[in-house]
Amino acid sequence: MSLKKSILIIILVLLVDQISKVYIKTSFSLGDGVKVFDWFQILFVENEGMAWGAKIPGEYGKLFLTVFRLIAxxxxxxWLWDSVRKKASRVLVVAIALIFAGAFGNIIDSVFYGLLFNDSHHQVATFLPADGGYGTLLHGKVVDMLYFPLxxxxxxxxxxxxxxxxxxFFDPxxxxxxxxxxxxxGLLIAFNKRAFPKKEIEA
Incomplete structure (x- = not known):
């Protein structure tokens, strides 16, 4: 799989991710939601830390997390570039592209959203508010909205x-x-043998 195709996957995921986040941020106040089905809701929350809402304690915890994400x-x-260069399997390249796109999407929130939006508590946020955003560079909150209380x-x-x-179940x-x-x-786990084929040892 070519690097151009993997970049296309990344761009498509980023567009859908960021469009959905900007829409939620500028249409809902924190905690607002819409019930689509009994088992699916659009619910606006913000994640200040890692997955599952975990946080790194301390004054510089958020900064450390964002810098770690940038390094990661x-x-x-x-890994993606090297896999394409080595003509790795399609499933591996697609999986890495999806992981990269998702990580990059959340990094955009963490790095820039504190500057781009004002607070969402008891109000709908404004994009590029005149009085400044709710935070500083590298101190943004990740926007979440998909809720499946099955x-x-x-x-x-x-x-x-x-x-x-x-x-x-399911609460996050x-x-x-x-x-x-x-x-x-999930692709890496389900198609592990195709993603990481074992090289045959020559006799």
Missing amino acids: IVGIGY WKGYLPEWLPFWGGKFFT VFNIADMSISTGV
Whole structure:
């Protein structure tokens, strides 16, 4: 698979990801949502840290995370270029392109959204507000909106630790970039032998 085709995949994912995020950010206030089906909602939340809402504590935790993401994206980009150069399998190149696109999409939020938008608490944010954004460079929040509460209810009392507690499956809220990363990783797992074929050892 050529580098041009992999770049096209990255551009398409980034466009869908960023268009959806800008729309949500400029159309909803934080916590607002739309129920599409019982098992699917559009719900606007912001993620200040890593996946699953985890955070790095401390004053410079957010800055460290963003810098780490920037370093990681360089590594993923090199992996993609090197895989294309070595004529790796199509599934590997597609998977890396999806992972790169998703990581880059969330990096855009982390790096620039603090400057580009004002706060979304109790109001719909404005793009390029006259009085400045809600944060500084490298301190933006990642916009999430896809919510799939497939099942909600109380767990059986006999379950250890969680018995009798209210439980939602699936609870995390995510975005197109997260889906792209998950799809790329899923391809690597599902088609591991095609993605990383073993070289035959000559006798």
